[in-house]
Amino acid sequence: MRxxxxxxxxxxxxxxxxxxxxxxxxxxxPAPGSWQVLRHRALAWLLGAALLSNVGTWMQNTxxxxxxxxxxxxxxxxxLNAFLMLSPLFLxxxxxxxxxxxxxxxxxFLLASLLQILCTAWGTLLFVTGQPKVWWLLALSFGTGIGxxxxxxxxxxxxxxLVPTREVPQATALNSLQLSVARMVGPLAAGGVLLMLGPAxxxxxxxxxxxxLLVVAGRVPEHPPEALAMDAxxxxxxxxxxxxxxxxxxxxxxxxxxxxxxxxxxxGLVEVYxxxxxxxxxxxxxxxxxxxxxxxxxxxxxxxxxxxLGLYGLGTVLGSLYIAQRPKPVGGGxxxxxxxxxxxxxxxxxALMPSxxxxxxxxxxxxxxxxxxxxxxxxLVQFGLVDEVRxxxxxxxxxxxxxxxxxxxxxxxxxxxxLSTTITILACGAAVGVAALGGWWLDxxxxxx
Numbered sequence: 001m002r003x004x005x006x007x008x009x010x011x012x013x014x015x016x017x018x019x020x021x022x023x024x025x026x027x028x029x030p031a032p033g034s035w036q037v038l039r040h041r042a043l044a045w046l047l048g049a050a051l052l053s054n055v056g057t058w059m060q061n062t063x064x065x066x067x068x069x070x071x072x073x074x075x076x077x078x079x080l081n082a083f084l085m086l087s088p089l090f091l092x093x094x095x096x097x098x099x100x101x102x103x104x105x106x107x108x109f110l111l112a113s114l115l116q117i118l119c120t121a122w123g124t125l126l127f128v129t130g131q132p133k134v135w136w137l138l139a140l141s142f143g144t145g146i147g148x149x150x151x152x153x154x155x156x157x158x159x160x161x162l163v164p165t166r167e168v169p170q171a172t173a174l175n176s177l178q179l180s181v182a183r184m185v186g187p188l189a190a191g192g193v194l195l196m197l198g199p200a201x202x203x204x205x206x207x208x209x210x211x212x213l214l215v216v217a218g219r220v221p222e223h224p225p226e227a228l229a230m231d232a233x234x235x236x237x238x239x240x241x242x243x244x245x246x247x248x249x250x251x252x253x254x255x256x257x258x259x260x261x262x263x264x265x266x267x268g269l270v271e272v273y274x275x276x277x278x279x280x281x282x283x284x285x286x287x288x289x290x291x292x293x294x295x296x297x298x299x300x301x302x303x304x305x306x307x308x309l310g311l312y313g314l315g316t317v318l319g320s321l322y323i324a325q326r327p328k329p330v331g332g333g334x335x336x337x338x339x340x341x342x343x344x345x346x347x348x349x350x351a352l353m354p355s356x357x358x359x360x361x362x363x364x365x366x367x368x369x370x371x372x373x374x375x376x377x378x379x380l381v382q383f384g385l386v387d388e389v390r391x392x393x394x395x396x397x398x399x400x401x402x403x404x405x406x407x408x409x410x411x412x413x414x415x416x417x418x419l420s421t422t423i424t425i426l427a428c429g430a431a432v433g434v435a436a437l438g439g440w441w442l443d444x445x446x447x448x449x
Contacts, residue, residue: 037170042220043162049216050155051178056209058186060120061085062309063194063202064137066302069291071134075421079413082288084138086406088145089152090399096150097395100157106217109154113214115147120207127200149402153395155217160382162220172382173324176375180320183367184313191306268333269381269393271439273400275336276377278435280404282428283343283370285412286350286363287312293421298356311360315367322368323375332380339373341436346370347429351422374401 038044068077099108119140126132159175160168193201286293290309294300346369350362381397408428416424 035174037163037167037174040163040167043159043171043174045216046159046162046220047174047178049213050175051182053206053209053213054179054182055186055189056206058182058313059190059193059202060123060206062187062190062306063199064123064141065291066194066305067132067199068134068137069295070302075289075292075416076413077134078288078292079410079416081138081141082409082413083406085141085145086402086409088142089149089402090406092146092149095395096153097157097392097398099150100154100392100395105154105157105161109151109158109217110214112147112150112154113210113217116144116151117207117210117214119143119147120203120210124200124203124207127198127203132199152402153398156394156398158217168382169379170324172379173320173375176371176378177317177320177324180313180316180367180371182313183316183371184310187306187309187313191303191310194302194306272336272377272380273397275340275435275439276374276397277400277404279340279343279370279373279377279432280401281408281411282431282435283347283373284405284408285425285428286347286366288409288412289416289421289424292416293425294356296421298359300356304356308356308360308363312363312367315364315369316371318364319368319370319372320375322372323379332376336373336376336380337436337439339369339376340439341433343369343373344429344431344433344436347432348426349429351425351429 038047065078065081068081069075096108096112123132123137123140126136156175159171163171189205190202193205287309290312291305294305294308298304343366346362346365350359350366353359353362378397381394412424412428415427
């Protein structure tokens with residue numbers, strides 16, 4: 001078998017190399033199913049804690065978005081809230097990847113989580129004391145995003161260190177599944193808590209969930225990378241100068257050059273990044289505009305917003321399960337382009353639904369197709385990734401992922417405040433559909449894998 005790290009013409013999404021690797025793996029032992037990977041207790045504990053933490057996050061985000069819209073009655077503020085929450089991830093994720101590769105990734109995760117806990121506790125205090133101002137909540141969204149920028153890349157870089165290399169696709173799929181379950185449970189839980197106890201309880205629940213994840217992440221044992229190898233790494237990257245000899249900007253430039261050199265050996269990754277940005281920029285408009293759409297299109301109350309957001313989460317669960325049953329990356333590129341077209345179609349259908357009942361069915365499809373697409377792209381990036389640059393390569397992926405959500409949310413809010421949420425969502429769906437057609441017509445690497 002050819003070692004994919006030592007192959008000089010190594011390309012991500014290369015069908016021959018992927019099939020070669022998978023064939024060799026299957027000759028050893030059959031690949032375990034998606035659920036069997038939970039036999040690794042460290043992974044099971046971390047995924048469980050992450051699930052509870054993400055449920056708390058969605059409870060807080062749901063309560064905050066509804067409070068902001070009810071206070072301002074402006075879709076622009078909804079977009080601004082999403083932008084401030086996600087823009088630090090766009091701006092700081094790559095430095096976060098550098099920190100993860102240079103320092104102990106667990107420590108980076110713990111420090112970043114502490115910042116998120118402080119911001120959430122502050123928000124709880126504002127509601128408890130009866131002084132929740134919109135500008136305070138927007139500032140806390142930005143502070144939480146700073147912590148999340150470092151915590152996310154540390155987390156996704158930690159996961160592959162908890163399982164054998166050949167089980168990384170299954171672990172990645174289950175991580176996407178727990179994110180999707182949280183997107184379903186969190187808004188539904190927020191609906192009940194918001195009506196009975198108010199926003200403060202949603203913030204407090206999120207704060208406690210962060211503490212739980214902090215404790216678990218600090219205790220799970222890591223395993224050293226199986227296959228690695230500085231010799232293989234040196235063939236596809238350039239040697240590094242010690243940081244002590246470099247200024248801050250020289251160090252940043254060196255890290256960027258190394259990743260650029262790595263990506264030249266994996267040209268298919270660039271297409272994954274582009275498709276991810278397009279999908280999140282246009283496809284992520286529904287959760288951002290949903291409070292405004294519920295009021296504007298259907299004149300619905302808070303409980304309808306939380307139920308629809310929960311149904312969107314149900315769709316993400318179904319989408320993640322779809323990808324979890326297809327852990328092998330062969331055929332993943334063509335599947336990603338198909339899911340891109342399906343996402344655009346679902347967005348257009350949701351925008352045209354005349355009532356909440358029909359909209360409920362369409363929003364399930366919207367969440368399912370988008371998350372299935374993003375899960376597939378994540379699996380394509382993670383497969384065969386060299387551990388020494390995993391933090392930076394994954395941080396670059398998260399930059400495109402979160403940057404698309406942040407900039408797309410801001411743009412969608414600005415357009416919807418001038419036109420309508422219906423027209424905005426319809427236009428976003430059309431744009432995603434055009435991207436899918438372009439992927440096939442331009443003879444991309446994705447269409448061949």
